[in-house]
Amino acid sequence: MADSMLPAMTKHDLPTPALLLDLDRFESNLRKMAAHLRERGLGFRPHAKTHKCLEVARAQIAAGACGICTAKLSEAEVFAAGGIRGLLITTAIIGRQKIERALRLAAAAPDTIFVVDDDNNAQELSDAAQAGKLDLNIAIDLYVGNRTGVAPGGPAVDLAQKLAKLPRLHFQGLQAYVGYASHTAPFAKRCEVSREAVSKAIETRRLLERAGFAVPIVSGGSTGTYNIDSEIQGITEMQPGSFIFMDVEYSRIGGRDGETYSDFSRALTVVATVVSRPEPHKAIVDAGIKSFSTDKGLLPECRSVGGVVYAFAGDEHGRLDLSQAERDVKLGDRLEFVVPHCDPTVNLYDQIHGLRGEKVEAVWKIAARGMSQ
Amino acid sequence: MADSMLPAMTKHDLPTPALLLDLDRFESNLRKMAAHLRERGLGFRPHAKTHKCLEVARAQIAAGACGICTAKLSEAEVFAAGGIRGLLITTAIIGRQKIERALRLAAAAPDTIFVVDDDNNAQELSDAAQAGKLDLNIAIDLYVGNRTGVAPGGPAVDLAQKLAKLPRLHFQGLQAYVGYASHTAPFAKRCEVSREAVSKAIETRRLLERAGFAVPIVSGGSTGTYNIDSEIQGITEMQPGSFIFMDVEYSRIGGRDGETYSDFSRALTVVATVVSRPEPHKAIVDAGIKSFSTDKGLLPECRSVGGVVYAFAGDEHGRLDLSQAERDVKLGDRLEFVVPHCDPTVNLYDQIHGLRGEKVEAVWKIAARGMSQ
Numbered sequence: 001m002a003d004s005m006l007p008a009m010t011k012h013d014l015p016t017p018a019l020l021l022d023l024d025r026f027e028s029n030l031r032k033m034a035a036h037l038r039e040r041g042l043g044f045r046p047h048a049k050t051h052k053c054l055e056v057a058r059a060q061i062a063a064g065a066c067g068i069c070t071a072k073l074s075e076a077e078v079f080a081a082g083g084i085r086g087l088l089i090t091t092a093i094i095g096r097q098k099i100e101r102a103l104r105l106a107a108a109a110p111d112t113i114f115v116v117d118d119d120n121n122a123q124e125l126s127d128a129a130q131a132g133k134l135d136l137n138i139a140i141d142l143y144v145g146n147r148t149g150v151a152p153g154g155p156a157v158d159l160a161q162k163l164a165k166l167p168r169l170h171f172q173g174l175q176a177y178v179g180y181a182s183h184t185a186p187f188a189k190r191c192e193v194s195r196e197a198v199s200k201a202i203e204t205r206r207l208l209e210r211a212g213f214a215v216p217i218v219s220g221g222s223t224g225t226y227n228i229d230s231e232i233q234g235i236t237e238m239q240p241g242s243f244i245f246m247d248v249e250y251s252r253i254g255g256r257d258g259e260t261y262s263d264f265s266r267a268l269t270v271v272a273t274v275v276s277r278p279e280p281h282k283a284i285v286d287a288g289i290k291s292f293s294t295d296k297g298l299l300p301e302c303r304s305v306g307g308v309v310y311a312f313a314g315d316e317h318g319r320l321d322l323s324q325a326e327r328d329v330k331l332g333d334r335l336e337f338v339v340p341h342c343d344p345t346v347n348l349y350d351q352i353h354g355l356r357g358e359k360v361e362a363v364w365k366i367a368a369r370g371m372s373q
Numbered sequence: 374m375a376d377s378m379l380p381a382m383t384k385h386d387l388p389t390p391a392l393l394l395d396l397d398r399f400e401s402n403l404r405k406m407a408a409h410l411r412e413r414g415l416g417f418r419p420h421a422k423t424h425k426c427l428e429v430a431r432a433q434i435a436a437g438a439c440g441i442c443t444a445k446l447s448e449a450e451v452f453a454a455g456g457i458r459g460l461l462i463t464t465a466i467i468g469r470q471k472i473e474r475a476l477r478l479a480a481a482a483p484d485t486i487f488v489v490d491d492d493n494n495a496q497e498l499s500d501a502a503q504a505g506k507l508d509l510n511i512a513i514d515l516y517v518g519n520r521t522g523v524a525p526g527g528p529a530v531d532l533a534q535k536l537a538k539l540p541r542l543h544f545q546g547l548q549a550y551v552g553y554a555s556h557t558a559p560f561a562k563r564c565e566v567s568r569e570a571v572s573k574a575i576e577t578r579r580l581l582e583r584a585g586f587a588v589p590i591v592s593g594g595s596t597g598t599y600n601i602d603s604e605i606q607g608i609t610e611m612q613p614g615s616f617i618f619m620d621v622e623y624s625r626i627g628g629r630d631g632e633t634y635s636d637f638s639r640a641l642t643v644v645a646t647v648v649s650r651p652e653p654h655k656a657i658v659d660a661g662i663k664s665f666s667t668d669k670g671l672l673p674e675c676r677s678v679g680g681v682v683y684a685f686a687g688d689e690h691g692r693l694d695l696s697q698a699e700r701d702v703k704l705g706d707r708l709e710f711v712v713p714h715c716d717p718t719v720n721l722y723d724q725i726h727g728l729r730g731e732k733v734e735a736v737w738k739i740a741a742r743g744m745s746q
């Protein structure tokens with residue numbers, strides 16, 4: 001829906017459950033991160049797995065991002081078709097069919113960077129690139145975050161040397177994402193964990209340079225470590241995702257200056273409606289497991305009425321404990337909840353409703369929703 | 374995609390992660406439940422919140438279902454537009470806008486049944502029905518399952534008497550869904566819990582009949598209690614959902630004859646690809662929090678290789694512990710996983726791939742995916 005086509009609509013008009021984005025907060029979060037990185041001379045390539053939304057990606061690029069990261073090829077295809085460039089796909093492209101798709105993507109968006117952590121996969125990419133007469137930009141994915149990647153140090157240098165012999169593959173640098181660091185609390189511990197992991201990437205960079213490789217890109221960092229990793233010499237760009245929206249999980253990681261992480265504002269909520277009042281201190285809302293992420297046992301936090309405690313009550317419902325609520329809650333009341341974990345929550349919805357105050361200023365399609373392939 | 378348009382495709386051709394349905398098992402599950410209820414003279418109104426898919430609903434009706442349940446109005450709209458009739462919407466319709474939509478639905482699908490648990494909501498429905506010159510079928514939602522509903526007994530009879538005075542509303546009976554019973558283990562405890570809760574609905578039915586009301590419908594039951602509730606005199610129809618697919622959660626509730634609940638076959642899996650092998654006993658697959666439900670702490674179970682243990686490794690990845698694996702797992706291997714909880718997992722995907730053996734026989738759109746409104 002084009003924004004200009006929207007009738008005058010407020011958040012009170014939206015059928016619930018619905019995903020709401022406070023645009024003032026979103027824009028402030030975006031400006032803050034972009035300025036932080038710009039001031040340090042670092043590239044800004046935010047992770048689009050958080051939002052899966054073309055309009056958000058465009059706003060990020062307008063704010064100074066050099067491109068975006070996507071977790072999966074199918075996400076990248078959506079963004080490329082929407083005109084976004086500067087793509088870095090953070091998961092390796094495995095299997096003949098996906099490699100064929102990756103080549104089509106590279107033809108349309110030649111500056112796309114693909115990651116590899118395996119010799120044979122690199123060989124297959126090179127073979128396909130030669131057959132298709134296309135060049136592919138490659139970053140080596142380093143195993144510094146307990147997820148994917150080749151071991152830093154010698155094994156990574158070996159892989160770079162193999163890449164150098166493979167036609168049509170162009171080594172761009174390193175991906176060093178430390179997933180487990182991003183939610184480590186408190187701040188001092190997070191610094192320690194992230195610095196230790198990232199130091200392996202920096203050492204690998206040194207080894208590569210000593211072996212004669214240019215390493216223009218070292219990409220990493222997250223919303224939790226943006227102000228840690230950005231102080232480490234040798235990182236060239238950062239790929240934070242959640243900072244635009246924020247969630248309950250990130251609120252709890254502890255900030256640099258105290259217990260609360262409040263560097264970015266909680267801009268994303270889900271609005272739900274009370275659909276049953278079965279007991280005096282209980283209310284049932286129309287948002288459950290299919291409307292909020294449930295990983296890590298975190299719960300939605302009610303923003304509309306203090307003291308309301310949410311519990312999941314099945315796939316479609318939540319149960320509110322009102323015994324400590326600051327005011328009564330009636331059938332039909334609409335309540336907003338900060339989401340437990342933003343990325344998988346956004347992935348449940350088809351649209352983000354951008355609010356300016358109470359007015360719905362924009363309805364953005366979550367165009368890559370469900371694109372996990 | 375029309376089935377006849379499908380090229381010869383096997384499950385090995387599908388980009389991963391993908392949702393797979395073994396059609397032999399699915400059809401067997403469907404026949405078994407339909408026969409169980411038919412033999413007892415009970416109506417079969419399976420819950421479509423599990424599948425959100427028109428083709429599955431059509432198969433259920435072909436197997437003898439009198440209609441389907443949906444959890445939400447927006448789901449029902451999708452099924453009604455697809456020609457499905459006999460809809461029972463199991464959550465109350467709250468608020469002016471949704472009531473207007475409910476009236477449009479009733480105009481298109483006049484046999485739809487709506488539930489109420491509140492006087493004022495009933496009044497609003499009646500007012501709107503009068504204004505629209507339409508009749509609405511109403512079931513009273515009973516609070517027997519710790520979620521929504523009016524208290525059984527006197528309060529329910531009072532509500533029926535109020536309904537009787539409201540023009541255009543036609544009382545059809547009771548909804549008595551006992552959510553918490555469905556996964557109570559073991560079987561003996563499940564019997565006790567379900568019978569105690571359902572007895573309140575049966576007693577309410579008696580009170581209503583004594584007060585002069587016909588009660589043609591008493592709807593309840595689940596995949597966990599289908600062979601418990603179906604033996605209770607006074608239940609007229611059952612609304613099980615998960616039995617068509619099954620999942621890890623239902624496997625663990627205990628069967629009538631022992632520790633394993635194997636009344637229905639595990640027909641639904643997610644196929645994922647190994648995208649990294651960072652350590653000898655670790656493999657990373659391309660399916661994580663966005664590809665499997667995460668509620669209740671249950672994990673996907675690997676069906677392809679014995680001894681493989683899955684752990685979530687973020688939104689897009691899973692980490693496999695191979696230390697006890699029956700065989701090695703290589704980069705590019707495709708592994709199938711039984712899903713932790715079927716309903717919210719299906720809601721993450723756009724398509725169900727129906728398999729006959731290894732062949733993809735059908736690709737069904739999950740047309741009501743994300744319809745939580």
